[in-house]
Amino acid sequence: MERLGSLEGCGRCLRHHRVIGYESSCIGVKEKPVLEHGGSVRKVARELGVDPKNWLDLSTGINPLGWRVPEIPALVWNRLPENEDGLEDAAKLFYGCRHLLPAAGSQAIIQTLPRLRRGGSVGIVAPTYAEHAHAWRKEGFDVVELEDVSLSILDQLSVLVVVNPNNPTARLIPKATLLSWWRRLQAHGGWLVVDEAFMDADAGESLSGDTGGEGLLVLRSIGKFFGLAGARVGFLLGSRTVLEAAQEYLGPWNVAGPARWVATAALTDHHWHIETRNSLAHKAQRLTHLLGEHGLIVAAKTALFQWVPNHDAMSWWERMARSGVLVRRFDHPRGLRFGLPGDESQWHRLSTVLTSITPDMAHSR
Known part of the structure; x- marks a missing residue:
């Protein structure tokens, strides 16, 4: 993962960074009134006339071989969710924290946090996941995109938001730097x-x-590593003061009982954690090698996705999409984000598609 370690960075004051609107002047992501996300297979399939069942979706960064969900006991469906069901204890142990609050996915937390503060300037280390800026702007905050973070800028901010490792560029800011911020x-x-x-x-x-x-405040989720995005379970880690305020806003039963049961079981499956970390590391290396063989150079990566800066991103994306392979395309900065294939048939399909279109792409350059 690419690292960003400079604390001083840009010395410009906050007024030189434009407030995020529908198009940003700094390096961040262009935003639209309706934000786009990975995993929109049905939408792309409809636009290109390809059967949704025939797609290989590499657009999300979700573990394609996630934790296997066993049969959920009938009683879990019959009862209201209970805080004493073991979820909080399992999550505290897994994340190594003292206090946390479960929520219906980290997206729910992203939308809640701006409602717990009054006004001020919010810095977003960009480019990054656009929902953060969107949520703060909706609540009336001045949102600024930051390529670098300096002491003078920190002194002018009420909130600084960092996605670490970053989505989509896989940039990783060292822990020591973040603690100093x-x-x-x-x-x-x-x-x-x-x-x-x-x-x-x-x-x-x-x-x-x-x-x-x-x-x-730290946001965690079981959607990516565990491959349980549909369960919609995330966690807010922080002080009791903020967690209590967030709980008051979210209200009771904000995570469904079956989702709590699945999350607890997944978080306590320590053998699966170890095996999966090793497996993902191997698959990540395999994907880097495969992409490199076809002229797609990985600039940075996590265990679950890889960032390929590319001036021909639109052409690569369209050619792959017409072959039924969906990756995530970004225009600012220009590049492609590849998730991991799952089984061997998916690896073979990705390799075949890349082999078929690479000569044409090389010729176009």
């Missing part, structure tokens, strides 16, 4: 919000174990 923000009552949705496969730089004090 947190201390600077904490000094004037600010927050550091770190979205660690892709941290589970290699948590060496995670801040989860450092949460508990005021001003440091």
Whole structure:
């Protein structure tokens, strides 16, 4: 994963960074009134006239061989969700934290946090997952995109949001740097919000174990590493003060009982955790090699997705899509994000499609 380690970085003050609108002047992602996400197979299939059943979806960064869900006991469906069912304890052990709050996916937390503060400037280390900026802007905050983070900029922010490792570029900011940013923000009552949705496969730089004090908030999710995106279970790690305020806003039973049961079982399957981390590391290397063989050079990667900067991203995306392979395309910065294939048939299909279109793409250059 690419690392961003400079604390001083850009010395420009906040007024030189344009507020995020539908098109940003800095390096961040162009935003639209309706934000786009990976996994929109049916939409793309309809537009291109390809049967949705025939697609290989590599657009999400979700583990394609996720945790296998066993039969859920009937009683779990019959009862209201209960906080004493073991989920919180299992999650605290897995993440190594003192306090956390389950929610219906980290997206619910992203939309809740802006409602727990009053005004101010919010910095987003960009380019990154666009829902963060969207949520803060909707609540009336001035949102600025930041390529670099300096001490002078931190002093002007109420909140700094970092996705680590980053989506889509896989940039990884060292833990020591983030902790220094947190201390600077904490000094004037600010927050550091770190979205660690892709941290589970290699948590060496995670801040989860450092949460508990005021001003440091970490988001975690079982959707990516565990491959359980449909369960909609995420966690907010932080101080009791913020967690209680978030709980008050979210209300009771915000995570369904069956989802709580599945999340608890997955978080406590330690043997699966070890096997899966090893397997993902091997698959990530395999994907890097395969892409490189076809002229797609990986600039940075996580265990679950790989970032390929490419000026011909639109052409690559369209040619693959017409062959029934969906990857995620970004225009700002221009590039492609590849998730992992699952079984051998999917690896073979990706290889075949790349082999078929690479000569034409090379000729076009």
